Amino acid sequence: xxxxxxxxxHIRTSMLDLAYEERGSPTGDPVVLMHxxxxxPRGYDDVAEGLSASGHRVITPYLRGYGPTRFISSDVMxxxxxxxxxxxxxxxxxxLSIPRAALVGYDxxxxxxxxxxxxxxxxxxxxxxxxxxxxxNIPGSVIPADPEAEHRFWYQYYFHGQRGVAGLTANREALCxxxxxxxxxSWSFDDDTYARTSSSFDNPDFVDVVIHSYxxxxxxxxxxxxxxxxxxxxxxxxAIDVPTxxxxxxxxxxxxxxxxxxxxxxxxGHYERRVLPGIGHNIPQExxxxxxxxxxxxxxxxxxx
Numbered sequence: 001x002x003x004x005x006x007x008x009x010h011i012r013t014s015m016l017d018l019a020y021e022e023r024g025s026p027t028g029d030p031v032v033l034m035h036x037x038x039x040x041p042r043g044y045d046d047v048a049e050g051l052s053a054s055g056h057r058v059i060t061p062y063l064r065g066y067g068p069t070r071f072i073s074s075d076v077m078x079x080x081x082x083x084x085x086x087x088x089x090x091x092x093x094x095x096l097s098i099p100r101a102a103l104v105g106y107d108x109x110x111x112x113x114x115x116x117x118x119x120x121x122x123x124x125x126x127x128x129x130x131x132x133x134x135x136x137n138i139p140g141s142v143i144p145a146d147p148e149a150e151h152r153f154w155y156q157y158y159f160h161g162q163r164g165v166a167g168l169t170a171n172r173e174a175l176c177x178x179x180x181x182x183x184x185x186s187w188s189f190d191d192d193t194y195a196r197t198s199s200s201f202d203n204p205d206f207v208d209v210v211i212h213s214y215x216x217x218x219x220x221x222x223x224x225x226x227x228x229x230x231x232x233x234x235x236x237x238x239a240i241d242v243p244t245x246x247x248x249x250x251x252x253x254x255x256x257x258x259x260x261x262x263x264x265x266x267x268x269g270h271y272e273r274r275v276l277p278g279i280g281h282n283i284p285q286e287x288x289x290x291x292x293x294x295x296x297x298x299x300x301x302x303x304x305x
Contacts, residue, residue: 013091015076019068020061024052029304030098033060036107038176040066040200046288065209067200078205080213081223082136083230086115106130106283118238126243126298130283131255132263139235141218152254159214172201183253184280243270243302245294249279
């Protein structure tokens with residue numbers, strides 16, 4: 001499938017001049033596609049084209065710290081915490097006057113989508129989440145994972161120190177490309193494919209947002225005071241009630257799926273996990289057909305707003 005880039009639009013929220021791409025019918029059923037780290041809306045090009053061809057209104061935002069999205073003031077905290085990502089998604093729905101949308105997300109974007117589905121379920125028609133329940137258990141982050149998982153999280157610990165800040169600042173393109181290779185070992189992407197996304201990492205706030213994200217989730221950095229109430233609710237690990245399909249790449253190099261679905265208990269109502277053979281971490285770009293099929297299957301089960 002050949003995808004074309006759409007015009008970039010902007011909205012203003014209390015924190016951001018938030019950039020997004022929109023395609024499809026303005027009166028179609030809305031679908032919001034949320035990218036992760038270190039990716040951008042290019043990962044959804046084939047998915048967005050398929051949805052727009054079916055008459056949907058397709059919105060793909062650039063997360064805070066990526067591409068043309070900018071903070072509205074130097075006074076706004078360059079937070080990358082999970083509550084900030086969710087608040088941005090909710091603000092996007094509000095400003096665009098979208099009462100209810102289907103959400104698709106993976107990595108950071110999956111976290112934002114899961115949070116909005118958990119705390120504001122009336123705004124979510126259905127949810128496609130990469131790798132299951134993505135809401136961080138920050139109070140439980142002191143509990144170590146098994147050594148294999150800790151090894152895969154090396155980049156997170158790297159970002160906890162000043163050397164990691166300097167490394168991401170100086171080598172963001174090479175470092176993020178390395179993560180693409182490690183996390184999607186079965187995906188043969190070319191230089192042009194990577195370059196179309198890596199330009200989004202030139203955002204002046206990219207490093208600050210990324211570093212804060214990986215420090216806050218372990219309790220090593222304070223969050224934005226304006227988001228404390230949301231973070232408190234997330235510390236309770238709220239369940240997700242909306243119809244959900246979890247897509248997991250069988251070859252994911254950073255978060256490989258367990259044999260047993262340990263996230264099942266976090267979902268109430270319709271829930272299904274689909275493990276995708278030969279697919280890594282960048283699910284929508286590596287497996288657009290499977291992503292589209294999952295969303296279409298869910299939308300048959302749920303009614304539009």
